[in-house]
Amino acid sequence: MAETPTLTRGHVLLFFLVMTASIAAGLAIYSSASRITELLHTATTGIVLPILLALVLSFLLEPLVRLFERGPLNRTASIFLVFFLVALLIYLAIRWLSPHWADMWFSLRTDLPRYLGRAIALLKEAQAKLQEVFPYVGGIDLPSRGRILAERLFGEILSHTTGSALRLGGLMVLVPLFTFFFLRDGQKIIRFSVGLAPNRYYEMAHDLAWLISRQLSHFVRGRVLEAAIVGLVVGVGLSLTDIRYAPLLAIFAGVTNLVPYLGPLVGMVPGILIALVDLGLGGQFWWIVATYVLIAQVVVDNFILIPILISHVSNLHPLWVIIAIIMGGKLYGVLGMIIGVPVASIIKIIIIEIRYYRQTFALPLSDLEY
Template sequence: MEIETLLEMLDTGLFASFLSKILLISILIFILTAIYYLIHIGNRHLDPRKRLLFTSDHFKALLLFSLGFTLIFWLYLRRHAILPMLTPFIISAIIAYAFSPVIKWIMKVTKLSRAWAVLVLFLSGIFLFFVLFYTLLPNVAEELRRLGERLPDFSMALYHGFETWYQNTLMGVDFLPEHPQEILEFFNLNLSTITNFLFQTIGNIATQFGSFLSSLVYIVTIPVLTFYFMKDEEKIGDFIKGSVPICLQSWVFPLSRQVDKVLSGFIRGQLLVALFVGVASGISLIILQVEFAILIGIIAGITNVIPYLGPIMGGVPAAVIAFLDSPMKALWVVLAFVVIQQTESSVVSPRIVGQRVGLHPTMIILALLVGGSLWGFVGLLIAVPLAAILKVFIAAAIRWSKHHLPEIF
């Protein structure tokens, strides 16, 4: 039986693939070792002032970097199989990291131990979840149901509204058709495509979210992992610090503090800003009596995390729905969103988020384009913090090269 299994591995090429990976790693280690010893052999025949200063610490750092890069690349190639297993750990770590200041504040105010502070936070979160579940969630579900029922009516209303507007304002323009039928047919075709895309997207999101919530593994493991990540944050930090080689500590620790500064300023700040925008948008739409106010407010809060594009993604649906009711109401909605965005950009964000990300607007736009093309909507959410972290690493590499490369070369 074992011989048959081995023959199957040889037939499918699995064994050859395994050997090739082992061979590549062995070649990498051999090349690094050969470079190290060749430098030392060459230094024996050179004047001390011209010798290459490549110590064992440099060799260890280069070896660790190469192995780490190889491991990250291997994980990327196996991401479809590994990501589902790591998802609960990633989500739990993000939640624990985001609420770390809240735990410290509870410990400072109540004088409780860290474990009791985490328990207080968990109980408060469970209470808030049930309050939202019994108050907000039914309204959102009802608005989603009504939106699904009325979406075809919205399509027809937009169709006839465009026809009326074209006849009243653009009729007689030389380079446009005399009758809007051709444009209307094109508009109708694309509107149907957009409508079908919206239905399909909403259905996919609902299906994925439902399957995520219905997964017993996620429901059980994420709260448990989050609790232990929060409770043992200091122990985990000490373990990670102790695992860093001494030769790299002077480089890794300052770099990790800079990354923490960027992430804490962006993630925690954006969560508060998104909460402000979502609540302010929802209340404004309720006052203006716009349909689906709560749903649009939630969308506006979530999309506000995306720089530049977020306010448009949150404001356009509200303006369109209000326009179908009354053009004047749409104008008031646009005015309300402008006031909210101006307040957020000039008052709220500078106080909460500040300029901690430190990216030029062109770099932010480039990061959004790359993130959106690679990972879709999730890519838009994580593009800016990833770009900021990449900037920190590049700046650290430049500083390191200025101080160490002259010693080597």
């Protein structure tokens, strides 16, 4: 019968030293990784937004550049021509809209405290009615929390006006510059990146680059077109009533619609609140609610736009969409919530293609190159 090995003091000491060294190494690696991640996040904070906007513009302008490139112009001249047409269109739009929009924006800043005060009063009334049915709701001070949130929002709008102007100036320089290089050298960058792959994986890398580029282009164009149509539908519906700031509310609804699930809910809050304060619970108020909920979201977006423009592109389960939105929001805020879904779609493409190539072109382990 074999003897049971006994642990000596040396064995215990050796185990303690190994565990201590392992924990210390793990903490050091975690600290270094966290520090590197923090430095990367800090370094890329000011550059991520210009790059993403430039990518979006390059996907949107690529068909127009190709159209002009079919004529006597080369690609660089076609890009400059497209830039000139876009700049001319923006200039004419600003000249036409700027007087009305400036007055509307300053008026909204003046009326904002009144709307926020009315929202807090409505929270008080709602809490009082709920407390009659559910007494434990009285322990939650909804008006105070709403007041703090409103004051913080109002302070951010007032204090960040100058900073937003400075960031806008930086974007006006960086975004066109990055867009130009993406349009002119995008294919060269892709070919160079694919060429770095080993010969064994070159075909897979080439297919991945093509699939990801197609996925992103279709997704970006589909989402921008969807947001524009939803904003237009909301604008037309609001213009049939006496509500103020209908153009601003329509733009806000279209932009927030870029965030799946959460965006449409956020986009309808300002319009419903303004209608409730200025118009009351009348026919116009319920028409505005129907415009946001039934017409814009249920009929136009869910039944028409998403099946045609989005479903065949993202092809993600709603659970993964929600996870991508939450993780993107944790990393880069609202911008991360917008780009979370296409990034998740790209990851899905990569996993599916790698799995397909491993099953189709599998080689014995002895033939693998290391």
